[in-house]
Amino acid sequence: MNHPSQVAVHTRGVRLWVLATALSTLLCGLLASFTSSASEAETLFSARCASCHGSEAKGTLLAPALAGQQIDYLARQLKHFKSGLRGNHAKDVLGAQMVAVSSALDEAAVVAVSTYLSQLPQTRANSALTGSKAAAANQRRGYTYYHSTCGGCHGGKAEGNPLLNAPRLAGLSVEYLQRQILHFATGIRGTDKQDRYGRQMAMMSKSLDKETLADVIAFIAAQP
Secondary structure (H helix, E strand, C coil), X not given: CCCHHHHXXXXXXXXXXXXXXXXXXXXXXXXXXXHHHHHHHHHHHHHHCHHHHCCCCCCCCCCCCCCCCCHHHHHHHHXXXXXXXXXCCCCCHHHHHHHHHHCCCCHHHHHHHHHHHHCCCCCCCCCCCCHHHHHHCCHHHHHHHHHHHCXXXXXXXXXXXXXXXXXXXXXXXXXXXXXHHHHHHHCCCCCCCCCHXXXXXXXXXXXXXHHHHHHHHHXXXXXX
């Protein structure tokens, strides 16, 4: 006959085994679900986005790098395209393409793709100022102006700041940065009252002349 203390120890052991088994099953299920979601997001990106943004989301001349960008920013921009806050202007031809792509994404797909992209290795800018533009650009002036007007939100090395809803700029191509600043400055982007952060950028962009813009972009493009 077992001693009461032995029975108690055995009972606790059984309970711990049952608990451990249940936790193991739950974790395996969650891992399988996560792996499946990540795989589905990668498939979705490859099918709908990679032709413009590149197979590794490093960007092209026409489409920005997305790899390693903040998840909240990615999701917000997809929702903006989907709702028409961005990409509806007649002169935003590339934005119109994103409106069409995003319209086919439901909330779960937006979250899944944004999560997938945010977890990819960050990339450096795949192009730079060339020729006379490169010669004219002054990174020292760009550093000074960037830190006086942009760095407070986007970070000292253009790494972005999720707490301020400011995206990472380092790694974006010169062409994309120039195009978006022009869009903000000319009212193609950032005019809708619901686009709070876009309106902030629209205001800031109007303070940049061409020479200063070239300097700022040269500084950003040089960041790791």
